[in-house]
Amino acid sequence: MLVLQRYPEDRIRIGSDIEIKVLEIRIGRSRSVKLGITAPKNVEITRVGCPAHEQTSVKPMNERTSL
Numbered sequence: 001m002l003v004l005q006r007y008p009e010d011r012i013r014i015g016s017d018i019e020i021k022v023l024e025i026r027i028g029r030s031r032s033v034k035l036g037i038t039a040p041k042n043v044e045i046t047r048v049g050c051p052a053h054e055q056t057s058v059k060p061m062n063e064r065t066s067l
Contacts (some may be wrong), residue, residue: 018043 012020024034
């Protein structure tokens, strides 16, 4: 496992065609990190650790109808 410290707007590239961007970091009671992932359409991105979402793939923003 590679562990990195990143800041908002920092990017991480995986291979030549996958990029992860730190969009937002929230601190306080509900700490969270918002990430943006850019990848080819044939790459499936699945949430892990959230039982309600483990069986569904994440669709790109332009393919979503509503949140």
